[in-house]
Amino acid sequence: MSENTQKVLESIKKEAEEQIAAAASTVELAHIETEYLGRKGKVTELLRKTGELPKEDRPAWGQNVNKLKNMVGALIESRRSTVAAEEEASRLSQESIDVTLPGRFFRLGRRHPLTATIDEIKRVFIGLGFEVVEGPEVEEYKFNFDALNYPEDHPAMDAQMSFYITDDRLLRTQTTALQGRVMEHKKPPFRICTVGRCFRYDALDATHSHTFHQVDCFAVDEKINMADLKGTLSQFARELFGPASSVRFRPDYFPFVEPGVEYAITCFVCQGKGCPLCKMSGWIEIGGAGLIHPTILERFGIDSEKYTGFAFGLGIERVGMLRYGIDDIRLFLEDDLRFLRQF
Numbered sequence: 001m002s003e004n005t006q007k008v009l010e011s012i013k014k015e016a017e018e019q020i021a022a023a024a025s026t027v028e029l030a031h032i033e034t035e036y037l038g039r040k041g042k043v044t045e046l047l048r049k050t051g052e053l054p055k056e057d058r059p060a061w062g063q064n065v066n067k068l069k070n071m072v073g074a075l076i077e078s079r080r081s082t083v084a085a086e087e088e089a090s091r092l093s094q095e096s097i098d099v100t101l102p103g104r105f106f107r108l109g110r111r112h113p114l115t116a117t118i119d120e121i122k123r124v125f126i127g128l129g130f131e132v133v134e135g136p137e138v139e140e141y142k143f144n145f146d147a148l149n150y151p152e153d154h155p156a157m158d159a160q161m162s163f164y165i166t167d168d169r170l171l172r173t174q175t176t177a178l179q180g181r182v183m184e185h186k187k188p189p190f191r192i193c194t195v196g197r198c199f200r201y202d203a204l205d206a207t208h209s210h211t212f213h214q215v216d217c218f219a220v221d222e223k224i225n226m227a228d229l230k231g232t233l234s235q236f237a238r239e240l241f242g243p244a245s246s247v248r249f250r251p252d253y254f255p256f257v258e259p260g261v262e263y264a265i266t267c268f269v270c271q272g273k274g275c276p277l278c279k280m281s282g283w284i285e286i287g288g289a290g291l292i293h294p295t296i297l298e299r300f301g302i303d304s305e306k307y308t309g310f311a312f313g314l315g316i317e318r319v320g321m322l323r324y325g326i327d328d329i330r331l332f333l334e335d336d337l338r339f340l341r342q343f
């Protein structure tokens with residue numbers, strides 16, 4: 001083999017050795033491998049030249065080029081295992097956990113004050129033997145008004161400006177709407193409690209909202225009278241506002257009860273002595289109540305000579321505001337965490 005061709009092999013060998021030694025990544029090594037040993041690589045090109053040489057030179061040339069090829073391959077493999085190990089180590093060090101870092105803080109949720117109030121009210125009435133039933137928020141006109149003894153153009157309906165979906169469907173203005181739905185299917189005796197959202201076309205202020213929650217309870221059985229109603233409400237007041245609470249009835253009018261009352265409980269701040277919360281009266285008004293109007297019972301085929309019933313409703317926001325000392329009803333629906341975290 002000529003001195004010249006020997007030099008070519010030597011220079012390629014040297015060049016490859018330097019490049020391989022300097023390669024810092026497995027990706028770089030893969031490029032070098034292609035550059036020398038690939039289909040158009042420098043060493044591969046040398047092998048192709050074999051055919052152009054005089055016959056006597058070919059075996060020695062082929063032997064030397066193959067030697068070079070094997071050597072470059074071996075150098076790349078050896079360098080590759082070193083570089084791969086370095087890459088693995090560096091990856092692991094980046095992924096390692098720094099135990100000195102502070103832990104991540106997970107916020108715990110809590111019950112909304114309205115949910116807490118609803119749960120508490122339900123607990124009391126379930127304890128008194130009431131069955132909790134839910135009704136639809138989009139209610140039929142006949143259940144929201146007709147079934148509750150509201151005659152057409154009754155003044156009470158002016159007070160309840162409503163969100164109508166169609167002429168005979170609306171967002172319910174009161175959970176009392178459930179009474180007709182229950183009486184349509186159930187035969188007395190029954191004791192029903194329902195809790196839910198109601199809607200009225202009302203301007204927002206500190207004590208009024210277009211969206212609010214109501215509890216409505218009613219019981220129908222033989223010989224139910226005002227004493228049963230007062231006993232039930234007294235037990236409710238004692239459980240929710242303390243053992244010293246009592247209940248006061250004053251005549252009021254609702255189309256679905258006869259007689260009807262507005263009921264108040266002993267002020268739980270001053271125990272009836274008089275304070276700013278109860279406007280010095282010693283009483284806090286909670287809601288309306290009464291004996292279910294016989295016309296309503298008859299409408300659903302319940303014999304009003306044999307059966308009587310009581311019904312009462314109350315606003316959950318009002319109870320929540322009283323229990324937690326909240327002075328603005330809008331806070332319940334604003335979802336302000338600074339407010340909600342206080343409970």
Ligand SMILES: [Zn+2]
Binds near residue numbers: 273274275277
């Ligand atoms: Zn008071």
